[in-house]
Amino acid sequence: MGEIVLAAKCTHVPTMLMSEQDGPVKGKRQAAIDGHLEIARRAKALGADTVVICDTHWVINAGFHINANDHFKGLFTSNEFPQFIRDMEYEYVGNPQLGDAIAKTASDMGVYTLAHHLDSLEMEYGTLVPMRFMSREHNMKVVSVAAWCTVHSHDESRVIGEAIRKAVEASDSKVLLVASGSLSHKIWPNKDYAANNGTFTISSEFNRQMDLHVLEMWKNGDHATFLKMLPEYASFCCGEGSMHDTAMLYGALGWDNYRQKCEVVTEYFPSSGTGQTNVIFPVQ
């Protein structure tokens, strides 16, 4: 019988790649990289064979969608940030059985979801950045779930999370579940970016204070209270992908019945105006 052995909320900022290249960002995101490596080490120790990544860079406009291909190989340049992520080679193995099972389970639970097996359906960098670093420590199969949901409710994304858990438990896979997205996500206005050293700062002190408060709630295991404020937090603080990755994560973990104390493995840091971190959500 399968199980989710570990869960995490993860950053995927492009500057993690630049941190390993010569230039002004060199070394600056080592803590974020180390966080990914640590999460992968823990997943390996717990026997994870597959990572399911809820990706806030995969935008969807109808239904829910899962990239359940059996093999991913390509050369990725970001449409959003071609100056930051370019010509990134990748090759990963998928878990089509699990991806298909998640889609069927979610649809059976009333949330229409399609799994796709298309070589031309590329992964987005909310999946590719974590995979780039985590795969150095542990070679897992990958399933990518779209989590930039433009016309969807958090209640539906909660069901997607519940379906992930149900499908995993009916499979023979041990899974690391990753919600790939930031905390607050108000990117600096283009005209203000340079003057504010935008790569390394946050655009709103209000957002920073809210993010720090949320991290305290997570560390204290006060998830039930957090979930009461999730819709407004996602709205007022511009949560990445409206924080559907986070709704999926909590759906998988039991929503407001989840009581575990989270562990911050990368201290909160600002990036391009947004609030970023890596946080482990232990699984009972």
Ligand SMILES: [Fe+2]
């Ligand atoms: Fe992002």
